[in-house]
Amino acid sequence: MxxxxxxxxxxxxxxxxxxxxxxxxxxxxxxxxxxxxxxxxxxxxxxxxxxxxxxxxxxxxxxxxxxxxPPLQTVTTTTFGTGAVGYTSTVTTVVGTSTSLVAVVGVPVTPFHIFVTDANASPLGYLNVIGPGSGGTYNTTLSDFSTGAGFYFSMATGQLALPPSSGVAAVPLYSVDGLTPGVNPLQFGTNNPTANTPVAASLYPDGTIRMSTGTNIGVSLYICNGVLYMGPGTPAAGCVQVFLSPTRSPATYVTTTTTTGSTSSAQTSAATGNTVSNNGTVTSTVPIPTATCTTLGITYTGYTNPFTFSSGQDFYDPYYVGFNSTYFANPPTAPLFSGTWTGNANYQFSSSSSTTLYNSPTNSQQLAVVIRTYFVVPTTGTWTLSMPSGDDVTYLWIGTAATGSGWGETNYNLRATIRIPSRSNVTQNFVAGKLYPVVILSANGAGDAGLSLAITNPLGTTVSDTTNFFYSPSCSSFPYQSASPQPSFTGCAATGIEFVNRPAPTTTVITTSSLVVRTVLFIPSTSTTTYTTTVSKTFAPSDYNPATATPYSTRNYAGVVRDLTFVSTTPPGLAYNRGPYDFTNAVTIFRGFFMANVTGIHTFTLNQPDDIGYVWIGDKAVNTWTAANADIANAVFAGPSISSNQTLTAGTLVPIRLAFANVGGTYAYTLQVKDPAGLVKTNTWGMFWQPFCGTMSYGTWT
Incomplete structure (x- = not known):
C-alpha cells in the first residue's frame, strides 16, 4: 500500500x-x-x-x-463575396436537438458601379456619393463611370455598403420612410438618427436593384436635382423616376439610324440591367431630306443603232463585241424621238418591230435609247444597283462618269447583254435626298428588246421598279453638255470585213541558158542552149500586192463576212455558205477596219492556221503590206501560236489585213482577240467595218 x-x-x-x-x-x-x-x-x-x-x-x-x-461535430462552411476585406467567423447553430458549427467566410470582391436610367431606359449616369455632410452622412448624386462610387451588397444586413467597408461592418443606407421624394434624400452614414429608417437593397431577377424599408416594400426611386431620393407616389416637380442596375464596366452603345418622317429625334436605350450585359442602343431618327425638286421621272432620246446585231447572233456573240457606246454620247445623226417619262424605266418588248417606248411610238429593231436622270434614295445607307441582263446590250454610268458627254466604253459602271449580266454592281453609301446623275444606254439589234435594272436597299430588299428612285434632270443643272463630235466613220453601218480568195501556186518555172562550144572539122563554133526547171514556190504576200499581180489576180470567190472563222476538212467545200470551192493551193485575203470598244492593249493571236497565216494592223495594212512588215508572220499549222499586242483607242477605226494560204487538204483559220479586261473572243462579229467606212478613199486599198 x-x-x-x-x-x-x-x-x-x-x-x-x-x-x-x-x-x-x-x-x-x-x-x-x-x-x-x-x-x-x-x-x-x-x-x-x-x-x-x-x-x-x-x-x-x-x-x-x-x-x-464528445462525438465529432460537422462544421458547415458558407462562402460569399462581399466588401473589400475578407473575414471568417464561426457560429453554432442548432437544428432540432443537434448542435453544429457554421464557418462563414467573406471573400473580398470587386465593387460594382450603379447605372442609373429613367423609365424610358435612357441613361442618366452612374451613382456617386458626396459628402460627408452634417452628422457624417453622404448624399447620393450622379457622375460618369470613371468617378462613380463602388458599392457592395452587405450579406449581413441586406444593405448597400460603401467602400472600403466590408460585409461585416457596412456603412448603411438610410432614408426617411414615406416622405415625398425631393424632401429627404437617401444617405449613407455611420449614424442612425431616430427619424431615419434603414433601407435594404436587393437584386431583382430583371437585373435591377430594388429598395425597401420596414413599412414600404419595393419603393420608387427618384433623382431630384441630381440627388437620389426614395418615396411613394407621383414624383415632385423636378424629379425623375429612375432605375438602378449594377455593372462592372461602362455601358457601350450600338447606334441605329432610321430615316423617316420630317422631324429628327434620338432615343438612347440603356444597357440591360445586370452585371454581365452592358450593351445599349442609340436609336436616331433622321427626317427624309426635303428634295430641292420633287419631279420624278427621266428624259429619253431614241437613235438608230448602227451596230447591227442579227436575230440569234447572241449565241455566237454573247458580248455584242461590235457595239460602241461612245458613239451615242454625241451621235452624228438626228434623234428619232425624245420625251419624258415618270413611270418605271425598265421595259420589255417582244420581237414585234412596232411598239411604244415610254410615251413614244417607235420601231424596236436596231434601236438605241439614251436615258438621263438623277438617282435619289429615301434613306442613307449602302445601296446596290445591278443589271441582270440587257436585250441586246445595256450600259449605266453614275456620278462623275455620267457627267458631261465623256461617258462611253472606257468608264461605264454597268454593262450587260442578253447572255451576260453585268460583271460587277454599283454598291456604295448613298446619302438620302442627294441627286446622283445617271446615264443609261439601252440598245437592241433584231428581235426582243429590254432594259432590266435592279435596286437593292440597305436591308437587302431588291426591287425592279425605278419609279420612286429616278428624278427628272430638270431638278438641277443637269451635267450633260455637248463635246467634240465623233469621227465620221460612226455614221457607217457597214460592219464586216471584205475577203477574196485567189489561187496560190506551189510551183514556178525558172529559165536558164548556157554557152556550148563545139568543134566541127577541127573548126570551133559556139551556140546557146536554153533550159527550163520547175521548182517549189513558197507562199509570198508580195505576190498579191498589188491585187493585179500576175499570175495570182484571178478571183475564185469574194464577199463580206462578219466572223472570219473558217474550217473545211475536205475540199471542195462551202466558203461562208457559198460554193462549193476547191481550196487546194489557194489563199484568202481579208481587208477592212478593226474597232476596239475598250481603250487599252489588245492582243491578236493566230493559233496554228492550216496551213499558214499573216496579219497586218495599222496603215501598212492598206497598201504597203509585205512579208517583212507583218505584225504576225509565218504562223503555220503545227507551229507555235504567234501574237501581237496593239494599243488601241475605243471607237477608232484601225486598218487591218489578214491572209491565210492552204496547200491542200483541211483549210482552217481563226483570229483570237483579247481585250484589256482579259476577255478572249474568237468570234469576230462586230469587230470589223468594211474598207469604205473610213475617211480614206476606198480606192486607196489594194
Missing part, C-alpha cells in the same frame, strides 16, 4: 543522532502497480472527461483510467 510519513534525522542522515536534526518526507510506493487507460466516445455532451474507474489495492493489481471525449 502506498503511504507518506515524516522522520527526524541528523545532518549526516542518522536517525535521532547528533545535536542537529532535520525532518524528511518518506513516500512509500507499492511495487508493480499499473493502470490501463480506456478511451471512449460519449454519446452525449460536448466536454471531454477523465476518471479512474478502478484503483489497485495490492502490488499485483492493475487500475483502470477511463477517458471520454
Amino acid at each position: 502506498a503511504f507518506t510519513t515524516t522522520i527526524t534525522t541528523t545532518s549526516g542522515g542518522l536517525l535521532g543522532l547528533g545535536a542537529t536534526t532535520s525532518t524528511y518526507v518518506l513516500v512509500n510506493v507499492p511495487l508493480y502497480t499499473s493502470y490501463t487507460t480506456v478511451t471512449s466516445v460519449a454519446l452525449t455532451g460536448s466536454v471531454a472527461t477523465t476518471f479512474t474507474q478502478f484503483a489497485p489495492t495490492a502490488a499485483s493489481q492493475v487500475g483502470t483510467v477511463v477517458v471520454q471525449v
Whole structure:
C-alpha cells in the first residue's frame, strides 16, 4: 500500500543522532502497480472527461483510467463575396436537438458601379456619393463611370455598403420612410438618427436593384436635382423616376439610324440591367431630306443603232463585241424621238418591230435609247444597283462618269447583254435626298428588246421598279453638255470585213541558158542552149500586192463576212455558205477596219492556221503590206501560236489585213482577240467595218 510519513534525522542522515536534526518526507510506493487507460466516445455532451474507474489495492493489481471525449461535430462552411476585406467567423447553430458549427467566410470582391436610367431606359449616369455632410452622412448624386462610387451588397444586413467597408461592418443606407421624394434624400452614414429608417437593397431577377424599408416594400426611386431620393407616389416637380442596375464596366452603345418622317429625334436605350450585359442602343431618327425638286421621272432620246446585231447572233456573240457606246454620247445623226417619262424605266418588248417606248411610238429593231436622270434614295445607307441582263446590250454610268458627254466604253459602271449580266454592281453609301446623275444606254439589234435594272436597299430588299428612285434632270443643272463630235466613220453601218480568195501556186518555172562550144572539122563554133526547171514556190504576200499581180489576180470567190472563222476538212467545200470551192493551193485575203470598244492593249493571236497565216494592223495594212512588215508572220499549222499586242483607242477605226494560204487538204483559220479586261473572243462579229467606212478613199486599198 502506498503511504507518506515524516522522520527526524541528523545532518549526516542518522536517525535521532547528533545535536542537529532535520525532518524528511518518506513516500512509500507499492511495487508493480499499473493502470490501463480506456478511451471512449460519449454519446452525449460536448466536454471531454477523465476518471479512474478502478484503483489497485495490492502490488499485483492493475487500475483502470477511463477517458471520454464528445462525438465529432460537422462544421458547415458558407462562402460569399462581399466588401473589400475578407473575414471568417464561426457560429453554432442548432437544428432540432443537434448542435453544429457554421464557418462563414467573406471573400473580398470587386465593387460594382450603379447605372442609373429613367423609365424610358435612357441613361442618366452612374451613382456617386458626396459628402460627408452634417452628422457624417453622404448624399447620393450622379457622375460618369470613371468617378462613380463602388458599392457592395452587405450579406449581413441586406444593405448597400460603401467602400472600403466590408460585409461585416457596412456603412448603411438610410432614408426617411414615406416622405415625398425631393424632401429627404437617401444617405449613407455611420449614424442612425431616430427619424431615419434603414433601407435594404436587393437584386431583382430583371437585373435591377430594388429598395425597401420596414413599412414600404419595393419603393420608387427618384433623382431630384441630381440627388437620389426614395418615396411613394407621383414624383415632385423636378424629379425623375429612375432605375438602378449594377455593372462592372461602362455601358457601350450600338447606334441605329432610321430615316423617316420630317422631324429628327434620338432615343438612347440603356444597357440591360445586370452585371454581365452592358450593351445599349442609340436609336436616331433622321427626317427624309426635303428634295430641292420633287419631279420624278427621266428624259429619253431614241437613235438608230448602227451596230447591227442579227436575230440569234447572241449565241455566237454573247458580248455584242461590235457595239460602241461612245458613239451615242454625241451621235452624228438626228434623234428619232425624245420625251419624258415618270413611270418605271425598265421595259420589255417582244420581237414585234412596232411598239411604244415610254410615251413614244417607235420601231424596236436596231434601236438605241439614251436615258438621263438623277438617282435619289429615301434613306442613307449602302445601296446596290445591278443589271441582270440587257436585250441586246445595256450600259449605266453614275456620278462623275455620267457627267458631261465623256461617258462611253472606257468608264461605264454597268454593262450587260442578253447572255451576260453585268460583271460587277454599283454598291456604295448613298446619302438620302442627294441627286446622283445617271446615264443609261439601252440598245437592241433584231428581235426582243429590254432594259432590266435592279435596286437593292440597305436591308437587302431588291426591287425592279425605278419609279420612286429616278428624278427628272430638270431638278438641277443637269451635267450633260455637248463635246467634240465623233469621227465620221460612226455614221457607217457597214460592219464586216471584205475577203477574196485567189489561187496560190506551189510551183514556178525558172529559165536558164548556157554557152556550148563545139568543134566541127577541127573548126570551133559556139551556140546557146536554153533550159527550163520547175521548182517549189513558197507562199509570198508580195505576190498579191498589188491585187493585179500576175499570175495570182484571178478571183475564185469574194464577199463580206462578219466572223472570219473558217474550217473545211475536205475540199471542195462551202466558203461562208457559198460554193462549193476547191481550196487546194489557194489563199484568202481579208481587208477592212478593226474597232476596239475598250481603250487599252489588245492582243491578236493566230493559233496554228492550216496551213499558214499573216496579219497586218495599222496603215501598212492598206497598201504597203509585205512579208517583212507583218505584225504576225509565218504562223503555220503545227507551229507555235504567234501574237501581237496593239494599243488601241475605243471607237477608232484601225486598218487591218489578214491572209491565210492552204496547200491542200483541211483549210482552217481563226483570229483570237483579247481585250484589256482579259476577255478572249474568237468570234469576230462586230469587230470589223468594211474598207469604205473610213475617211480614206476606198480606192486607196489594194
